[in-house]
Amino acid sequence: MTIRSEVKKRxxxxxxxxxxxxxxxxxxxxxxxxxxxxxxxVEGLQLFTYINTDRYCAKELVLFPRQTCPEHLHPPxxxxxxxxxxxxxxxxxxxxxxxxxxxxTIQGIPPAGKEDVYTARHEIILRPGEQFTIDPGTKHWFQxxxxxxxxSEFSSTSRDEYDVFTDPLVRRLEGIDL
Amino acid sequence: MTIRSEVKKRxxxxxxxxxxxxxxxxxxxxxxxxxxxxxxxVEGLQLFTYINTDRYCAKELVLFPRQTCPEHLHPPxxxxxxxxxxxxxxxxxxxxxxxxxxxxTIQGIPPAGKEDVYTARHEIILRPGEQFTIDPGTKHWFQxxxxxxxxSEFSSTSRDEYDVFTDPLVRRLEGIDL
Numbered sequence: 001m002t003i004r005s006e007v008k009k010r011x012x013x014x015x016x017x018x019x020x021x022x023x024x025x026x027x028x029x030x031x032x033x034x035x036x037x038x039x040x041x042v043e044g045l046q047l048f049t050y051i052n053t054d055r056y057c058a059k060e061l062v063l064f065p066r067q068t069c070p071e072h073l074h075p076p077x078x079x080x081x082x083x084x085x086x087x088x089x090x091x092x093x094x095x096x097x098x099x100x101x102x103x104x105t106i107q108g109i110p111p112a113g114k115e116d117v118y119t120a121r122h123e124i125i126l127r128p129g130e131q132f133t134i135d136p137g138t139k140h141w142f143q144x145x146x147x148x149x150x151x152s153e154f155s156s157t158s159r160d161e162y163d164v165f166t167d168p169l170v171r172r173l174e175g176i177d178l
Numbered sequence: 179m180t181i182r183s184e185v186k187k188r189x190x191x192x193x194x195x196x197x198x199x200x201x202x203x204x205x206x207x208x209x210x211x212x213x214x215x216x217x218x219x220v221e222g223l224q225l226f227t228y229i230n231t232d233r234y235c236a237k238e239l240v241l242f243p244r245q246t247c248p249e250h251l252h253p254p255x256x257x258x259x260x261x262x263x264x265x266x267x268x269x270x271x272x273x274x275x276x277x278x279x280x281x282x283t284i285q286g287i288p289p290a291g292k293e294d295v296y297t298a299r300h301e302i303i304l305r306p307g308e309q310f311t312i313d314p315g316t317k318h319w320f321q322x323x324x325x326x327x328x329x330s331e332f333s334s335t336s337r338d339e340y341d342v343f344t345d346p347l348v349r350r351l352e353g354i355d356l
Contacts, residue, residue, distance in 0.1 A: 019197030019268070020197070021306045022307055023307050023308065050264065050266060050309060050332060051309070053334075055233075055234070055262055055334040056233070056332060056333060056334050057234070058236065058264065058332035084234070086229040086236065090197070090198075091197075129199035129200055129201050131228060152236075154228060154229055154235075154332060156231075156233040
């Protein structure tokens with residue numbers, strides 16, 4: 001099996017376990033984002049976009065155990081405010097960090113050697129049925145607990161190519177396509 | 179038990195069966211919309227709104243067996259195009275009807291005596307993992323199959339008070355609150 005087919009299979013299985021079904025055609029469109037960093041299991045995530053119109057977007061985010069989405073923010077685009085997004089945990093636990101007052105002891109662990117590009121330290125822990133809305137322009141990163149996590153994302157239009165990452169090495173649109 | 183607590187319990191159980199968990203606080207906010215028609219099991223639906231900002235909205239729609247959401251459309255509001263919405267079936271089967279070429283034989287059954295206020299006859303059948311996006315200003319109605327249905331709705335901002343129903347007897351914001 002290719003890496004893509006293995007990761008896709010694992011993603012589909014996690015979603016199905018949480019009662020979230022994708023058609024075969026949809027499964028082919030799962031995005032495996034390693035963001036050009038080359039260590040998907042550490043930094044990256046798996047996504048499926050249900051719909052992304054010029055008005056709204058809905059996605060499912062799948063994170064393997066301790067997999068981390070690098071810190072970023074959504075800037076204004078074409079005179080429109082940056083993306084506003086609501087994360088709702090469906091399965092597992094997700095540790096979400098946003099700009100703001102630092103939580104004294106956090107559960108998430110920034111990837112080794114990358115502490116300086118994971119600056120947000122205000123912790124929000126989301127378990128199934130819990131949600132949080134991230135305002136536009138707010139730096140954030142998130143990590144799954146030891147069991148992994150599935151997060152539904154409801155948002156304004158998604159324009160990933162404009163996302164601003166703290167880590168200059170990130171190439172948001174790079175992933176595993178084959 | 180009051181009617182509200184019975185309907186709420188049934189709604190929460192259907193959602194949980196599909197893996198969709200609501201916190202206790204959220205359960206209290208379930209909307210039971212009989213729309214002033216007084217026969218909830220025939221015309222009406224149960225809704226939970228995860229989030230509704232000035233940019234996007236996400237809801238869960240729960241329909242009991244053969245329960246029907248009356249025909250309506252979402253008009254432009256304050257110079258903004260009407261609500262655009264994506265229905266994704268999570269559980270059961272939903273028969274969705276939109277304006278357009280009539281399907282010769284449809285699976286949905288307009289409520290008896292109400293055929294004239296259920297005019298859309300273009301059928302889209304949605305099973306778990308299937309979705310359809312309804313453009314603004316398009317008349318639509320939907321009915322659950324004999325087993326009921328759960329539908330995730332992703333959309334632009336929801337402004338239910340402006341919805342235009344074909345049946346003049348409908349009062350969209352009326353429901354069972356006690």
